[in-house]
Amino acid sequence: MIVLTEQERRLLSLVQPVAEGLGMEIVRLRVQGGRRPHLQIMAERAGGAPTGIEDCARLSRGMSPVLEAADPIPEAYTLEVSTPGIDRPLTRPGDFARWIGHAVRIELARPIDGRRRFTGSITGEDDDGAHIELDDETKLVAAVHEMSRASLVLTDELIEAARAAGNLPPQPEEDEASLADFEIDESEDEEDPETGDVQ
Numbered sequence: 001m002i003v004l005t006e007q008e009r010r011l012l013s014l015v016q017p018v019a020e021g022l023g024m025e026i027v028r029l030r031v032q033g034g035r036r037p038h039l040q041i042m043a044e045r046a047g048g049a050p051t052g053i054e055d056c057a058r059l060s061r062g063m064s065p066v067l068e069a070a071d072p073i074p075e076a077y078t079l080e081v082s083t084p085g086i087d088r089p090l091t092r093p094g095d096f097a098r099w100i101g102h103a104v105r106i107e108l109a110r111p112i113d114g115r116r117r118f119t120g121s122i123t124g125e126d127d128d129g130a131h132i133e134l135d136d137e138t139k140l141v142a143a144v145h146e147m148s149r150a151s152l153v154l155t156d157e158l159i160e161a162a163r164a165a166g167n168l169p170p171q172p173e174e175d176e177a178s179l180a181d182f183e184i185d186e187s188e189d190e191e192d193p194e195t196g197d198v199q
Helices: 006-021 053-070 156-164 172-178
Strands: 024-032 038-045 077-082 103-112 115-126 129-134 139-142 147-152 181-184
Touching: 006 024, 006 038, 006 053, 038 053, 053 077, 103 129, 103 139, 115 139
Parallel strands: 038 077
Antiparallel strands: 024 038, 077 181, 103 115, 103 147, 115 129, 129 139
8 A cells, every 4th residue: 555556666666765775664655646746755764763854855855866867757746755644544564553552544445345444443463464443343354455545543542642652743833844845847848957855
């Protein structure tokens, strides 16, 4: 679930080594369409260590020359590098084990008994997948590759856990000063070698 499409897989193969070299991990990569494509990359420090805006800036600076050289998105596009946030997506094996006891929303790639969306609490994760106690007191076991989407639910307990771990993201009054959105223009008539650097 880190990526969903072939284009995203190619992009991941380009940026993942850069992230690893900076001691970071890609949590999710998405390309959203439109007149100007939007490349969104969520990343965190290895092992889920507290991650700040400067980490995102360093990753963006490191990725920019790689993306410019490979030209994986021919037209001009916007690059956004951010942390996963509190109600983070869960995209990798092992992610669920880090958040046992917390509420989660899951959407399966294929329905079970006509149902694809589930909400419940994480009770564990093993080789069979994530174990979820659902709100109706039934249980769901699903592997990450069987999901199309999964994310934590924002609760007071989750906020307190994030605060205790030092992972509480910037608060609303800090948002304007902590944006990690960077513009990359890959159009043919763009000559500026600095394109994509932090503004």
